[in-house]
Amino acid sequence: AEDAKLTVAYFLADSMLPALYAQEKGYFTEAGLDAEFIAVQGGPAVVSAVAAGEADVGYAAPVPPINGRLNGVPVKMFLQLSQEVAPDKTYTWLVASGASGIKDLAGVKGKKIGFNANGGLCELMWRDHLATVGLTMDDVETVVLPFPEQEAALEQGNLDATCTINPFHASMGGNANLGAVEIATGTLADLSTPLMNDALFASEDWLAANGETAIKLAQVMDRARKELLADRTALEGAAVQFMELTPEAAKSFSLPIVNESMVITAADVQRILDAMVKTGMHPGPLDGAEFVSELKY
Amino acid sequence: MTRQTRIALWGLLVPLAILALWQVAAMLQRTPLFPGPGKVALAIWANYPVILRELGITLLRAVVGFGLAAVTMIPLGIFLGRVRVIGRVLEPLMDMLATLPPPAIIPLVMLFAGTGDGAKVVIIAYAAAVPLLMNTYEASHSIHPMLSRVARSLHLSRFETMRLIDLPSSLPMIATGARLAIASSLLVSVTSEMLLATNGIGTFLQRSQETFKIDAGLAGIAFISLAGIIVNAGVFRLEKNWLFWHYRDQRPAE
Amino acid sequence: MIPGIAVLAEKFRVPICIALVLGVWQIVFVLGVVNEKYFPSIPTIAVAFGQMLTDGSVIAAWATTFLRALIGLIGAALLGVALAIVSDLSPILSRGIRYVSDVLQPIPPAAFVPMAVFMLGLGSKLYAFVIILVTVWPPYLNGVAALAGVGPVQLNTGRMFGLTNWGLLWRVKLPAALPEIFTGIRYAATISLIAVIVSEMLAGRDGIGFMIFKKAFAMRTPEVFGLMFLVAINGVLLNGLVNLLRRGLTGWHMRMMERSE
Amino acid sequence: MTGILTASDVGKSYGSGDTRMAIIDGLNLSIAKGEFVSLVGPSGCGKTTLLMCLSGLLSPNLGKVGFKGQVVTAPPIGLSVVFQDYSRSLLPWKTNLDNVLFGMRRVTGMDAAQKKARALEILEAVGLPGFAGHYPWQVSGGMQQRVAIARGIASQSELLLLDEPLAAVDAQTRADMQDLLLDLAKRFDQTCVLVTHDVEEAVYMADRVLVLGPRPTRVVREIVVDLPKPRDQISTREAPAFLHARHEVMELIRSMRQGKALS
């Protein structure tokens, strides 16, 4: 039979690496999928692409598809690629510059804070962490700035603190001029159990009609993840090829994977929804089951 | 009804037809990500206080940026057009600088000017500078040689020639450049707010898109367009008052 | 002596301008206003660019982007001039088109993208839409003004020798307006490149815009600036093409203007 | 009225309201086929405006213009104008030859090569051999004017309206051009209306001289030039009828003088 078509719109992030690697290696073709990957600027654009039927599957942080669904775009999440868990497997940080004088979360009051997009994980992160010291977004000044520009903004004093990810976090750490201070880590303050950090999602209709394709996708992803986790050279090669890392930077690169399983449950989403409601990003109440299509692969 | 108003009213059919097409397309799509003009109108009603507040910020920056570009680029364009050698030699430089996309230079500008109003105004001025400079340069480059002779035979200094001959005879083309520059300063004002979001309509639009309230975003944009229409009507008026000699000169007298 | 230098300078104007840009950049670098990490020196950029060249990806990306910009420019120029012509023939359509242009011009393409994705997808149609949407205006506006500015004696001459409205447009107004229209096309050439880069950043899989986006995300600043210089050179290249055409079509005007001393 | 070209009660004004200025007021004329008529009148009286009205390039506010029995509303076929503002009436993007060929657009019965040969012949006749490939802005004022005349001639129109066509050429060339025009008019049974400030020229060329009054203008006198054709630059100008007509026109124009000496 002819290969099933599969278009994936994605927001460039390290947990997508296995997919790009699998594409390069021809694993999708082997599985009978004719896959195509399109990079899109920002999670919301990924949701638009999926809603328009221009992409079958989207990859983004969980908040954009959640927001999309809340606003009438019928998408459901069916796989998660990475998770965070305390203490050492966290992939998001709140960092302040030395010059800002900020030493801890409480010091952020009245300062200029940055994040990469409205209504994204970074906003949730700021809200959740600030709530632990009794601050809200009204107590700070916000600037939305793409990740790559944040370090310079911190150093030039245009930002006092920001939400960042790798490789930018690592770069800030190595910048002596910046004197970066890490004031928090992890998307939510409470990370005693693994928290989903991203999601593959699709429209309800597509999922209903293409369960087979979704499973094949999961299987290919699984294969690629395992291969990369096992083979350091392959991983570094992929990081250089697809993420344009320098070979040196690739040496310290690792995939943000905690759970071997990629299955999403209603409970996974519910944690995020609760945090959104608690921090005022949404009035609530919200039911996690609505947002998920559990996929057994 | 005068001929002018008749033309104006019949002319309205064109945008109305486009609105109708848009509405039909929106009804076929049936998704909140593709609102029709009706939904946008409702969103205007729901959001106008916020929009108006943000609009002021956006417009102010656009005006300052445009003004900065106008006072520097019109004289510069005339200078380069008149002092031909320098102009010709620097032409590729204009092309190089003009081609840099604002999203690509924003990080660069930020290094020197920060993320605040200063940076945005600089970027807006940069975007407005290009059409103003090019049109002024080309206009003063192609002034009929006869006028240069008049200027020289009246012993005008270089500066006087630029002010009294080159500037007025370039005005018609400068006006076209100004129209383009006004549009691009509004556009870049919004874009810079989307990329270095702090406040203004661009930020409002960005936030609306990120939370999938496309109709609200477009409502904000509708106001930008309205501002565009009003400013352009003003330019049209000025053209009629200042450039009648160019256009009336040209039209066969009735 | 002096004229000799002038002629020489004009002959080598492209290298001179490039040297000027690089020189100013290097001076700013040496002054050390900003951290070298964000504002690398010219040699660093050159080395990074050289490395990109050796693996060949840049050439392909460049070709893709340049071709897109060229096609976009041709489309936008034809459409813009066509709109100007229609405006010249009918006062009502002229007014109508002006309303539309006043409304559309100040809107950033990014505002349309979520909607445009529904109509046009993520592929070449979206690119074409974004490019045309921002690039048509200069040829259109310059065209309208230039056509309206054709002198009465020339118009009368055309009418006298039996030209219909259409013939008048084609044989008198358009040739007379062409020099000014080319000013618009020249500006359009630069915008079309910008629009291509921006759309490659918005939804991309190839081209220089996508490459800049990816390099920026990997914090490879020297490469990013190297690519930006490449974009700038593209502007000169594209304009060189426009100038060739312009010389062919309005060479008389250029020579007429060179006549005065 | 009969005649190939007629104007009845023509009125024309510029501007409106307060700035309205009447230029032509109640003007009548009729020109017969094959006739050569000169128009003279003070500077600014409205001669150019009249020619524009006669050619259908302007529409009069009042009255009617007729060409071959039809009311003129747009430039009719078979009528050409040589404009006063010659330097602007030549198309700068065309060479002199192409400008002349432009005037032959409506000429039928010739193929492209024949037209070109004819155009070159005419350019030579007006004294511009070797300038066919030049652009109008590469030749002198008088040469431009001759290109414009060449274009008018090339159009082979039944009616030629000439607005000061020889103002910028030297005396000898002028005499040659006069004879050329007369010769062609006769050979092709062309009707000509010539506006000129040179009274001698007006009389020398014409079967009839119409003197126009000051603005708002109309025909104030018609002087029939009773001299045989073909004319001769020496003998005609010495003929008593010539001197008489010349004197009469001169006197009339003198009586309409404007301006006054600078104190």
Add this chain to the structure above:
Amino acid sequence: MTGILTASDVGKSYGSGDTRMAIIDGLNLSIAKGEFVSLVGPSGCGKTTLLMCLSGLLSPNLGKVGFKGQVVTAPPIGLSVVFQDYSRSLLPWKTNLDNVLFGMRRVTGMDAAQKKARALEILEAVGLPGFAGHYPWQVSGGMQQRVAIARGIASQSELLLLDEPLAAVDAQTRADMQDLLLDLAKRFDQTCVLVTHDVEEAVYMADRVLVLGPRPTRVVREIVVDLPKPRDQISTREAPAFLHARHEVMELIRSMRQGKALS
């Protein structure tokens, strides 16, 4: 050489290489202070080009132009030009009055009101009272030409170079303007160089007529007009010396004829 304006061995050509065309070749002239000199020559011979070289607007390829003992490289102060292409030489965004005032920018010793009064006076003298507020494109060709003359006069230059300044005005106005120019030249001890195609005019106005040869041009004959000043439109033109000079110029020009009849 002495004289307020001198040209020695002036050569000028247009174009280069194959298309190079010599326009002026080895031309010498010297004009004394207060003198009125007419230049005549066939159309296209290089008169305009010569005036441009004399005024410093073009630089000759060979030889030197001197004004008041200084080599001319750019238009010197104290020298004004009235251009042949009058319609393009007026600034369309300025009214006629403002165009004249524009010519008075270098005039000293008058305040703005005085200048304006003077400009209005000059406009009236050239026969344009009531057209001060019009724009050049709102008046006829002959009127434009007079505005250009008014601008030249208003500049109060010691040396006035006039390139066919009266080509587009009627006979009577022309006579008036001639007398006006002569009168002003005398009163302000102005030196004038007049290019004209009207041989009568050339002789009537001048102390000396220089006849230029065909391209490449130089002075082929100098004719001193031995007539008293002030001149008179009637008696001067009947004087034998006038007729004699006129005849001589005519003959010369005739001998340089170009063109030939259309077969």
